[in-house]
Amino acid sequence: MEYIIHISILxxxxxxxxxxxxxxxxxxxxxxxxxxxxxxxxxxxxAILLTSTGMNFFLALIIGMAITGVCSLAIGFVLSxxxxxxxxxxxxxxxxIIYSIFLNWQSLTRGPLGIPGIPRPSLFGFTFSENVWFxxxxxxxxxxxxxxxxxxxxxxxxxxxxxxxxxEGAISAFGYRTLWYKLAIFVISAMMASIAGSLFASYITxxxxxxxxxxxxxxxxxxxxxxxxxxxxxxxxxxACLILLxxxxxxxxxxxxxxxxxxxxVYGVILVALxxxxxxxxxxxxxx
Amino acid sequence: xxIIPQLILNSIIAGAIYAMIALGFNLIYGTAKFxxxxxxxxxxxxxxxxxxxxxxxxxxxxxxxxxGVLIVGVIGFIVYKxxxxxxxxxxxxxxxxxxxxxGVLTAxxxxxxxxxxxxxxxxxxxSSSEQVFNILGGAITQTQLVTLIIGFVIMIVIGLVFRYTxxxxxxxxxxxxxxxxxxxxxxxENIIGWVFFIGSAIGGLAGILIGFDTGIEPTxxxxxxxxxxxxxIIGGIGNVYGGVLGAFLLAFIENFGIWHIxxxxxxxxxxxxxxLFLLFRPHGILRK
Numbered sequence: 001m002e003y004i005i006h007i008s009i010l011x012x013x014x015x016x017x018x019x020x021x022x023x024x025x026x027x028x029x030x031x032x033x034x035x036x037x038x039x040x041x042x043x044x045x046x047a048i049l050l051t052s053t054g055m056n057f058f059l060a061l062i063i064g065m066a067i068t069g070v071c072s073l074a075i076g077f078v079l080s081x082x083x084x085x086x087x088x089x090x091x092x093x094x095x096x097i098i099y100s101i102f103l104n105w106q107s108l109t110r111g112p113l114g115i116p117g118i119p120r121p122s123l124f125g126f127t128f129s130e131n132v133w134f135x136x137x138x139x140x141x142x143x144x145x146x147x148x149x150x151x152x153x154x155x156x157x158x159x160x161x162x163x164x165x166x167x168e169g170a171i172s173a174f175g176y177r178t179l180w181y182k183l184a185i186f187v188i189s190a191m192m193a194s195i196a197g198s199l200f201a202s203y204i205t206x207x208x209x210x211x212x213x214x215x216x217x218x219x220x221x222x223x224x225x226x227x228x229x230x231x232x233x234x235x236x237x238x239x240a241c242l243i244l245l246x247x248x249x250x251x252x253x254x255x256x257x258x259x260x261x262x263x264x265x266v267y268g269v270i271l272v273a274l275x276x277x278x279x280x281x282x283x284x285x286x287x288x
Numbered sequence: 289x290x291i292i293p294q295l296i297l298n299s300i301i302a303g304a305i306y307a308m309i310a311l312g313f314n315l316i317y318g319t320a321k322f323x324x325x326x327x328x329x330x331x332x333x334x335x336x337x338x339x340x341x342x343x344x345x346x347x348x349x350x351x352x353x354x355x356g357v358l359i360v361g362v363i364g365f366i367v368y369k370x371x372x373x374x375x376x377x378x379x380x381x382x383x384x385x386x387x388x389x390x391g392v393l394t395a396x397x398x399x400x401x402x403x404x405x406x407x408x409x410x411x412x413x414x415s416s417s418e419q420v421f422n423i424l425g426g427a428i429t430q431t432q433l434v435t436l437i438i439g440f441v442i443m444i445v446i447g448l449v450f451r452y453t454x455x456x457x458x459x460x461x462x463x464x465x466x467x468x469x470x471x472x473x474x475x476x477e478n479i480i481g482w483v484f485f486i487g488s489a490i491g492g493l494a495g496i497l498i499g500f501d502t503g504i505e506p507t508x509x510x511x512x513x514x515x516x517x518x519x520x521i522i523g524g525i526g527n528v529y530g531g532v533l534g535a536f537l538l539a540f541i542e543n544f545g546i547w548h549i550x551x552x553x554x555x556x557x558x559x560x561x562x563x564l565f566l567l568f569r570p571h572g573i574l575r576k
Contacts, residue, residue, distance in 0.1 A: 031383050081567055085323050085382045089521075090566055092514065093559035100556035214510065218390055225387060261398040261406075268395025272371055275380070275388035288383040 042197025114208025228284025328513030334492025364488020
């Protein structure tokens, strides 16, 4: 039972990440591969505030979102100058740079040693120390993020995003300043990733830079490509599939380290196969 | 030992490796026009193929290297035929190819890790006995000297082939306009297949040389490849000499950049350079 709860918590965290990235990649058509950086900023801000000041988790979560928002605004501004392949390459760059900062700003992040002993969240004297309660918290946040995404994508703002994806020139000819729309969605998406980061930090109670490497961003991208681009349900389904998959491999009887690599092989093959046979993913509404 | 001569030598050695990666990548990008990230994993394939033939089977050094280079070329060719060629025939966007290439990279890396474990391995038998040359107060090993020479030989050969042979002209023609080359009777499918074979083989050779100089691990490819891509972009993408120039420039910036700070910042410096170039000089130093 404890095991199922653990898996469910991971699925909710990655579903939040998938939902957030889908806003940028699926709905706006910008191939961003830097989500793990924002996920990491959220996690680190929460971890540092909780361990050094003993602040309330929910306050730390909001401060984390604010700091991530500021960082993503700067990054999004630079990235907005690029197009297509170069956008992806530039976003790789920011992921590597932020990762290097986690690794090297040792006075703040303790570098490769990581930050241990992050407390679980508590609210009005109630601590979410039991995993069941933590799962409830993550699901509440996931539902919140899901409905915000649904609201955004269903609104007129969301329709402008989709038209940027389809034909940026045309929509700007109608007088929309596409730069502001792209920046806004990039920042919103980064702040959602930061929520996932805060949850992750306080769930695992330990973070180090290796959780926020470039391949983590690629994994998040794989989630939404599998689930389906530009579909909010797709992001959740994709997260569930890609988290459950290695667990199934483990049950089949592979040893742990082989199972970890098998997971990589399988999701690499899934990416290739999807691009070849079903570029819109399981239930996607947009193909790259 | 003075620091400045050693920094210069380190830059030249790193530059030679980046230059080889950039040469292979540039060749592929120049003809097929997409960011072949799977190429990164092929450097590791080269290293591990030689590890298997030379260390495990105990074959002769040169036979092992020859076999290793051939195997990488063949794998590059197979990946092209299985994945990229069908996608290109369907006129998929650069982003689809990029995601498929990410899948190839992830899967190949993990397959290597399953076959050979993810431990760091070295190819040279006993590195302590290797001859070390002193040049202007800095040290350079025999392997590093060989790397440097091979890098320049490959650059010159590619330059000559491009200029004087029918094959080279066909490759250039495809790079300029694939449709028109087809119309005038160039067998584009065949030529691009060869380009993938040759480009991958060069990448594999770079991986092998790194294996003899420092060592190999399954995940070495991505960061190497990204350095090669950065070198191509700052030198001028699609330009053979530009890639080499960019490689040495990048190596100098990286090595002098960490003069006063920790070496862990190298990757961040490289990407900062990339983003600056993309912003202010997106076509690189040398135009094609």
